[in-house]
Amino acid sequence: EPVKTPKSTMSFIEVLCIMIIIMLTPFFYVFDVFYVPPQLFGPFGVTLNAIVSTWISYNILGNLWACCRKTSSVDTLPPEHRTPIKGEEHLWRFCQECQRLMPPRSWHCKTCKCCILKRDHHCNFTGNCIGHNNQRFFLWLTFYLSFGSGLALIYNFIFAWQHGFVLGNILKLYVIAFLEDSLEPNYGFRVAISMVVYVNILCVLFPLIMFTTEVLMVRRNSVMFDKSNREYDMGLWRNFHQVLGQLQFWTCLSPDIKSPLPHLGTQWKSKNC
Numbered sequence: 001e002p003v004k005t006p007k008s009t010m011s012f013i014e015v016l017c018i019m020i021i022i023m024l025t026p027f028f029y030v031f032d033v034f035y036v037p038p039q040l041f042g043p044f045g046v047t048l049n050a051i052v053s054t055w056i057s058y059n060i061l062g063n064l065w066a067c068c069r070k071t072s073s074v075d076t077l078p079p080e081h082r083t084p085i086k087g088e089e090h091l092w093r094f095c096q097e098c099q100r101l102m103p104p105r106s107w108h109c110k111t112c113k114c115c116i117l118k119r120d121h122h123c124n125f126t127g128n129c130i131g132h133n134n135q136r137f138f139l140w141l142t143f144y145l146s147f148g149s150g151l152a153l154i155y156n157f158i159f160a161w162q163h164g165f166v167l168g169n170i171l172k173l174y175v176i177a178f179l180e181d182s183l184e185p186n187y188g189f190r191v192a193i194s195m196v197v198y199v200n201i202l203c204v205l206f207p208l209i210m211f212t213t214e215v216l217m218v219r220r221n222s223v224m225f226d227k228s229n230r231e232y233d234m235g236l237w238r239n240f241h242q243v244l245g246q247l248q249f250w251t252c253l254s255p256d257i258k259s260p261l262p263h264l265g266t267q268w269k270s271k272n273c
Contacts (some may be wrong), residue, residue, distance in 0.1 A: 014127040019196035032152045032168045056148040062255035063141035072117045072131025121224040132265035145207035163229035166194040231270045
């Protein structure tokens, strides 16, 4: 499978975005497996939650690793597939930056410094371009980030509500609670768990927006780079098959599931053919 050749340097924003996921995932795992659930559920609920949360965290980190590691660069094509076959020369175009012919739906990424097969977008949260070879992993990454954060938000909101949810300017309340004297008992604790809820809300909204957008792109067989293009829309199941591979939606179970894609990313059926 095509493996990414690391860039000589990674931008600060890419490192920061990746570290946010790497740090927040274990934080919410520990907080919402070992601290909050034992105060809300019985032994069976705690055990079931621990199993589900472990599965979710594994899929988040596993799909993140796959997105970072796998590349959709045109350079990953076998040498015999780097030139158009007879009759398809008109579909390929010349890339000025790479000084070579590129397959249809391939676009140059200035950050990755190469052309990407079916380039969707460059993602700072993976430090990589999302394209033909790793779009499946990005789709499930955003799904599990949304699902896991949403589940944690339910627990954390109930927990915060039981102890007294604190509304208002959270940073100002933090200063009042921890740097000044407060007459209310456990006020600092209430502000802290309320801050967790506010962060949790952001952790739900952003990946949910990305997941919804990505599903729409796959549904249309389009890309964020060219959202309005419906030329390659072959129908719901065939569109998802091109992204998820032979096993299709079974790939949601694990990033380690092998699911070969139907082609190398150079030949695309269109409505005009």
